[in-house]
Amino acid sequence: ETWVMSIGLILAGKAADSEGFGSASILRLLRLLRLSRMARMARLLRCMPELLILMKGIRAALRSVFFTLLLLFILLYIFGIAFTQICKDTRSKDVRLLFR
Numbered sequence: 001e002t003w004v005m006s007i008g009l010i011l012a013g014k015a016a017d018s019e020g021f022g023s024a025s026i027l028r029l030l031r032l033l034r035l036s037r038m039a040r041m042a043r044l045l046r047c048m049p050e051l052l053i054l055m056k057g058i059r060a061a062l063r064s065v066f067f068t069l070l071l072l073f074i075l076l077y078i079f080g081i082a083f084t085q086i087c088k089d090t091r092s093k094d095v096r097l098l099f100r
Helices: 001-019 022-047 049-086 092-098
Strands: none
Touching: 022 049
């Protein structure tokens, strides 16, 4: 939450005035805030098991989706090169007639 972050930064600023390692204490505080966010997410997943099931399904489908998109990109790249080679020697008037 934003108010927690602002209070933490104010406290870290006061700690930085008293110590020589102020930036290290800020990083330690930010790490602690990130850990608290993860704990909140774990509590949310315990309260809503359906959300956990959805996340597991997304994780299982992620590999298939990645390889499908990779295959589509490769096909698009190959056909782009092929059409560029085919249209290389044509005049622009001929190309305009093809794509009417």
